[in-house]
Amino acid sequence: MFCLILARPENPENIGLVARAMKNTGFGELRLAGTGRPGPLAFKTAVHAEEILEKAVPYADLKEAVADLQVVFAATAKTRKNFRVLAVQDAIRKMFEFPASARIGLLFGNERTGLTSDELKQANYLFTIPQARRQPSYNLSAAVLVTLYLIFSWSRPKKAAQLKKPMVRRDQESLIRLILQKLELKGFVHRTNKQHVTEMVYDLFGRLTLTETDRSFLLALFSKGPDEF
């Protein structure tokens, strides 16, 4: 089950084009983070996909928009220092390793800025759509269209899913924060390395798409060691 999340989209026409691309390729659920309901300009470009806009749910912020999802894949045009970035085809292969019931979010950032470092932390995986040259990058609706088309045309492998169903993002993030707190208490995180360590921890534990079992184990590991690990 897929849902599409746009973080701080600026141009209403793009939102409409995204809805049209979703309809073309068979997707229905759209979430808008940090912006309101789609306006008339969005409806203008959402030919035959108005229903998707009508049902689109606005969220005050991204964290809330992904809280109930199990896995989030975020699109980025840039390489990111502390995060591992998959090519879109490999990201899609991974998506189909999760159980069919897992709720998977596809996250796309603002047209001009892309996703901020903070927004990236809401994702388990980053992916990028290969392009022929550094410039121009794909525009928002183009990136969405290519991604959704590739998912749509992907034939789900016949075999059973291989990955366990992760916790919802809300719980994944609480756990990551808890680990960070622990590291901070232990003096491992300090002012000069804070951003770096934080991003590394988000990248590492994001890639793990943490399950309930992982949580119990990591909580034990990070919090309950005999001599207060």
Next chain:
Amino acid sequence: MFCLILARPENPENIGLVARAMKNTGFGELRLAGTGRPGPLAFKTAVHAEEILEKAVPYADLKEAVADLQVVFAATAKTRKNFRVLAVQDAIRKMFEFPASARIGLLFGNERTGLTSDELKQANYLFTIPQARRQPSYNLSAAVLVTLYLIFSWSRPKKAAQLKKPMVRRDQESLIRLILQKLELKGFVHRTNKQHVTEMVYDLFGRLTLTETDRSFLLALFSKGPDEF
């Protein structure tokens, strides 16, 4: 060698978006049949792809526009009574069966009408881009983008690894053992939980397919904390 032909395009902004999609995916040659040179509105949407518009060649009619090509593949959203229509992936497979030196045309029709029966006669093959429902069809620049992206990713050398190269297994395992030792020293691993913890640690850190960068980070995390983490 590919060239893109637009037959009677109406909307200049679409021509610009097509140029941008071409630039994104590494194509350069654009022909315009039954229309003049691209105007300022086309340049407005052709971000970073203005050069393609400048070099675009207008032809009075389609027959002339394809005369020097060896093979023409025409996109159609509709099934056509007397023509066989390939799915885009099969069309692309066929394109790559021709010698690399063959000049292959990719033909897209007018935004509203698509290709007329007469125009279809200028093609060797028709292809269609699968869609989830009958409506809406892909808009012109979307159809071009999906087609070019698929060709681009097809011809892409089978190529640079997408994931970072993990360390060799020997080093992955040394690192895992080191972490386990550390846990044992700290009293976290003991006789009754040893097998369980060991397996959990192997599972967690196995899934990370650890790289050199991960190693440095984890070693710091597990060994070099200020108070001997």
